[in-house]
Amino acid sequence: MAAVRLVGTPVRRREDPRLITGRATYVDDVKLVGMVHAAFIRSPYAHAKIVRVDLAKAKAHAGVLAAFSGADLHAAGMTASLPVAHKMPDLKTPPHYPLAVDEVRFVGEAVAVLIANDPYIARDAAELVEVEYDELPIVVEVEKAMAPGAPLVHASLGTNVAYAMPLRAGDPDGAFASADVVVKQRLVNQRLAPVPIETRGVVAQWDAGAGRVTLYSSTQIPHLLRTQLSLILGLPETNVRAIAPEVGGGFGSKLNVYAEEAVAAWLAMRLGRPVKWSETRSECFQAMIHGRDQIADCEIAAKRDGTIVGLRARILANLGAYHQLLTPVIPTLTVLMAPGPYRIANVDLEVTGVFTNTMSTDAYRGAGRPEATYLIERLMDLVARKLGADPADVRRRNFIEPSAFPFTTATGLTYDSGDYAKTMEKALQLADYPGVRARQAALRAEGRYLGIGLSTYVEVCGMGPSAAMPAAGWDSATIRVEPTGSVTVLTGISPHGQGEETTFAQLVADELGVAIDDIAVVHGDTDRVQYGVGTFGSRGTAVGGAALKLAIETIQAKAIKIAAHRWGADPADLEYRDGKIGLRGDPSKAMTTAEAGFLAFMGDQLPPGLEPGLDATRRFEPPNFVYPFGTHVCVVEVDAETGKVSVERYVAVDDCGNVLNPMIVEGQVHGGIAQGMAQALYEEVVYDEYGQLLTGSLMDYAVPRAEQLPHFDLDRTVTPTSVNPLGVKGVGEAGTIGATPAVVNAVLDALAPFGVEHIDMPLRPEKLWKAMGTRSNGKVSV
Amino acid sequence: MGRIELEVNGTRHELEGVEPRLLLVHFLRERLALTGTHIGCDTSSCGACTVLLDGKAVKSCTMFALQADGRAVTTIEGIGSSAELHPMQEAFWAQHGLQCGYCTTGMILSAIDLLRRNPDPDEVEIRTGLEGNLCRCTGYENIVKAVRAAAAAMAAAQPVREAGEPPKSPGELLEVGGSR
Ligand code: FES
Ligand code: FES
Numbered sequence: 010m011a012a013v014r015l016v017g018t019p020v021r022r023r024e025d026p027r028l029i030t031g032r033a034t035y036v037d038d039v040k041l042v043g044m045v046h047a048a049f050i051r052s053p054y055a056h057a058k059i060v061r062v063d064l065a066k067a068k069a070h071a072g073v074l075a076a077f078s079g080a081d082l083h084a085a086g087m088t089a090s091l092p093v094a095h096k097m098p099d100l101k102t103p104p105h106y107p108l109a110v111d112e113v114r115f116v117g118e119a120v121a122v123l124i125a126n127d128p129y130i131a132r133d134a135a136e137l138v139e140v141e142y143d144e145l146p147i148v149v150e151v152e153k154a155m156a157p158g159a160p161l162v163h164a165s166l167g168t169n170v171a172y173a174m175p176l177r178a179g180d181p182d183g184a185f186a187s188a189d190v191v192v193k194q195r196l197v198n199q200r201l202a203p204v205p206i207e208t209r210g211v212v213a214q215w216d217a218g219a220g221r222v223t224l225y226s227s228t229q230i231p232h233l234l235r236t237q238l239s240l241i242l243g244l245p246e247t248n249v250r251a252i253a254p255e256v257g258g259g260f261g262s263k264l265n266v267y268a269e270e271a272v273a274a275w276l277a278m279r280l281g282r283p284v285k286w287s288e289t290r291s292e293c294f295q296a297m298i299h300g301r302d303q304i305a306d307c308e309i310a311a312k313r314d315g316t317i318v319g320l321r322a323r324i325l326a327n328l329g330a331y332h333q334l335l336t337p338v339i340p341t342l343t344v345l346m347a348p349g350p351y352r353i354a355n356v357d358l359e360v361t362g363v364f365t366n367t368m369s370t371d372a373y374r375g376a377g378r379p380e381a382t383y384l385i386e387r388l389m390d391l392v393a394r395k396l397g398a399d400p401a402d403v404r405r406r407n408f409i410e411p412s413a414f415p416f417t418t419a420t421g422l423t424y425d426s427g428d429y430a431k432t433m434e435k436a437l438q439l440a441d442y443p444g445v446r447a448r449q450a451a452l453r454a455e456g457r458y459l460g461i462g463l464s465t466y467v468e469v470c471g472m473g474p475s476a477a478m479p480a481a482g483w484d485s486a487t488i489r490v491e492p493t494g495s496v497t498v499l500t501g502i503s504p505h506g507q508g509e510e511t512t513f514a515q516l517v518a519d520e521l522g523v524a525i526d527d528i529a530v531v532h533g534d535t536d537r538v539q540y541g542v543g544t545f546g547s548r549g550t551a552v553g554g555a556a557l558k559l560a561i562e563t564i565q566a567k568a569i570k571i572a573a574h575r576w577g578a579d580p581a582d583l584e585y586r587d588g589k590i591g592l593r594g595d596p597s598k599a600m601t602t603a604e605a606g607f608l609a610f611m612g613d614q615l616p617p618g619l620e621p622g623l624d625a626t627r628r629f630e631p632p633n634f635v636y637p638f639g640t641h642v643c644v645v646e647v648d649a650e651t652g653k654v655s656v657e658r659y660v661a662v663d664d665c666g667n668v669l670n671p672m673i674v675e676g677q678v679h680g681g682i683a684q685g686m687a688q689a690l691y692e693e694v695v696y697d698e699y700g701q702l703l704t705g706s707l708m709d710y711a712v713p714r715a716e717q718l719p720h721f722d723l724d725r726t727v728t729p730t731s732v733n734p735l736g737v738k739g740v741g742e743a744g745t746i747g748a749t750p751a752v753v754n755a756v757l758d759a760l761a762p763f764g765v766e767h768i769d770m771p772l773r774p775e776k777l778w779k780a781m782g783t784r785s786n787g788k789v790s791v
Numbered sequence: 792m793g794r795i796e797l798e799v800n801g802t803r804h805e806l807e808g809v810e811p812r813l814l815l816v817h818f819l820r821e822r823l824a825l826t827g828t829h830i831g832c833d834t835s836s837c838g839a840c841t842v843l844l845d846g847k848a849v850k851s852c853t854m855f856a857l858q859a860d861g862r863a864v865t866t867i868e869g870i871g872s873s874a875e876l877h878p879m880q881e882a883f884w885a886q887h888g889l890q891c892g893y894c895t896t897g898m899i900l901s902a903i904d905l906l907r908r909n910p911d912p913d914e915v916e917i918r919t920g921l922e923g924n925l926c927r928c929t930g931y932e933n934i935v936k937a938v939r940a941a942a943a944a945m946a947a948a949q950p951v952r953e954a955g956e957p958p959k960s961p962g963e964l965l966e967v968g969g970s971r
Contacts, residue, residue, distance in 0.1 A: 028892030031827015257893030
């Protein structure tokens with residue numbers, strides 16, 4: 010009887026029992042004997058010279074063990090900069106010390122740290138630290154930072170421009186000159202805060218006997234963190250252990266090496282005591298990376314029939330004050346993905362990375378691709394409007410057709426596979442597009458404003474081929490068949506909500522014929538797991554899962570040799586059938602992986618020359634990125650009296666290739682849409698002209714609550730890829746990438762009768778109300 | 792320093808030396824090692840710290856430990872274990888109502904309190920009823936589904952059913968994992 014296959018079914022998550030009962034261990038739950046607590050003292054100024062740091066009063070406070078300034082760390086030899094990963098030849102990389110030494114460059118930059126017996130005392134004592142500053146001129150906006158004579162964030166560089174990346178292909182000038190219509194639009198992609206509900210946190214422990222430091226950190230990348238800490242601390246890499254315990258959400262924000270991680274490790278070594286730091290939400294808004302923050306001046310050229318012939322964009326990316334791990338790289342993805350799912354042969358694009366006196370931007374869910382999708386999807390709608398065409402028709406006319414794959418874009422990427430029209434037709438049908446259009450027309454006559462927005466996206470993920478990545482792009486998996494037949498899986502990725510303890514076990518259970526409860530999936534501990542790159546860039550299954558598939562194949566090949574020897578058969582005649590080893594043509598012969606594993610352990614009945622043991626470590630080096638795609642349709646009504654947006658319907662048809670667990674895939678899409686919609690309607694990080702953060706708490710930064718989001722209708726198409734052996738494409742970021750333009754396009758479609766062509770996000774009621782009021786032609790009563 | 796007497800998850804505790812400014816959430820996490828109650832903000836905005844105080848949901852970061860003197864506190868550890876899940880925990884699991892799990896413990900307690908006040912909420916009532924709890928992972932879609940499933944399961948488990956309503960087995964309502 011064939012075993013029930015788990016892959017492709019909604020297996021309940023094996024992570025959940027510990028999570029729903031409150032028995033999971035997040036970093037703030039880690040308690041070690043003798044543990045002391047760190048508090049950071051942060052700059053209230055966006056740009057200033059540090060004149061003097063006086064720690065005397067704080068040190069004298071009862072319960073305080075020690076306090077250090079940036080200069081103290083330097084004097085003690087902690088002079089390394091925090092890392093930035095890139096392969097850009099001309100990138101300007103100013104020093105970035107864990108604690109500011111002589112100058113602060115954004116509000117919230119850490120200037121000193123103190124350690125106390127108790128976290129309450131640590132915070133009391135932090136108030137006693139006196140720092141004298143000399144204010145320097147401030148620049149917050151990219152366009153001002155580019156102006157001649159602008160204040161310099163890093164005077165030593167002589168410029169605020171960190172890099173410029175131009176990309177021209179085809180004949181953009183010719184295309185624009187011969188086009189029937191040209192649409193110009195400036196698009197602001199506002200700054201966002203990732204806001205995982207668990208903030209950052211660290212526990213660092215020094216084992217003086219072994220000379221080893223262990224860092225528990227709420228991180229997405231334990232191995233990369235270990236490597237970087239060993240460099241920063243000057244310890245052999247083998248003497249650094251990084252552990253990602255349960256991690257309460259990341260969305261890219263914990264794909265980094267942060268000052269506080271380095272300082273906590275250094276303090277533990279210095280004091281010989283375990284050191285804990287738990288970030289407050291206020292600190293998190295100031296000093297955890299932000300996302301997005303680009304201004305794009307765009308032009309798109311089209312023929313009268315809607316064919317797009319050329320695209321131009323000058324993009325200014327606000328990098329913040331320093332490079333964090335991937336700060337400069339993220340905006341380059343916007344340029345590469347700007348053509349979206351369309352055939353656009355002629356492009357003239359450029360992104361310029363600019364320093365300002367703000368927190369660094371870096372990877373936030375989608376990371377450069379939401380900006381690209383927003384750019385091209387807004388422009389497609391503007392072209393449709395200019396031509397008086399249906400936005401769906403304009404898209405249909407320009408899609409790369411299914412037979413064209415693999416398709417190399419003008420920006421040099423090779424899309425693996427796709428059927429863009431298929432997801433769009435399916436989504437339009439689910440949303441009853443003609444019906445909604447008819448209702449829109451009827452309601453407009455009554456003075457009610459319905460809008461329908463489309464977004465057809467393609468994203469680059471499964472990060473990625475090492476040659477195209479700022480650092481290693483492969484990942485790893487180990488499978489160990491233990492003597493009793495239970496199976497240990499060690500994965501190099503570091504899940505924090507994505508559910509690979511379940512999906513990876515599903516895969517192993519099917520392929521090796523092991524009960525899912527006999528499989529343990531281990532991750533996030535550099536002492537237990539072979540080197541892996543981590544969880545980000547929708548790579549967990551597409552790269553880590555692919556490595557697991559390779560390891561399964563190696564295990565199967567060895568188990569077959571063991572069984573063949575036992576049966577006196579030729580290994581070439583054996584195969585895995587429904588998770589068991591069988592002999593072709595002889596259904597009576599069967600051996601389980603567990604039995605082969607036991608023989609491999611006993612070691613006395615193995616073919617000559619075959620090593621005992623049944624385990625394998627494999628790495629998957631992706632030959633290409635993968636390119637999931639989809640269509641999102643949003644239907645909104647905008648209240649002309651108040652400007653309030655109600656989302657009436659949200660339909661998403663995504664294609665992420667093969668699916669291991671549809672329940673988990675849908676969950677990823679739900680969460681992604683929520684974050685994309687939040688950018689369209691609610692969220693915005695705001696600094697004032699003095700570089701003060703005005704959105705520094707959850708009272709001011711509008712993370713949506715349940716009542717602010719609608720129900721999402723999901724469906725899928727399945728277009729597998731040959732880039733990896735599972736045929737999967739990755740889904741973690743798709744929802745976010747697809748959602749933002751769908752919502753914005755819907756709102757602007759609703760406002761079409763008012764002649765409103767564009768409003769920058771977030772589309773808050775007052776902005777919409779004003780736009781409708783000023784261009785109402787007397788239609789709106791106030 | 793104060794003295795506090797309270798019941799937590801059915802166990803009586805008498806503790807001396809409680810600092811008057813100590814927040815209930817820190818008391819539970821640090822003094823009683825009940826770390827299932829999480830902290831997600833410093834402005835009473837996120838609900839990660841939700842516990843039940845005399846059966847009603849409160850944000851434990853918003854009150855001092857001493858204010859719980861003489862009261863009964865229920866944390867996530869007190870409502871069920873892996874061996875014996877509360878129907879709400881069961882429903883969050885079955886409906887995939889969590890991803891990273893950080894908001895989940897507070898969300899489950901808020902949802903239990905919501906059903907105490909309104910045993911049969913519709914989608915809008917669930918969404919408004921959970922407005923004090925933020926989730927960044929799920930988009931709330933499956934949280935809403937979980938609360939509806941739990942409401943049905945808990946109603947079915949009641950001995951008295953409304954006339955004419957067919958009995959429902961919790962299993963029937965909860966076994967569905969996907970959401971197509
Ligand atoms: S910790 Fe956020 S509301 Fe209590
Ligand atoms: S499950 Fe992660 S915040 Fe809700």
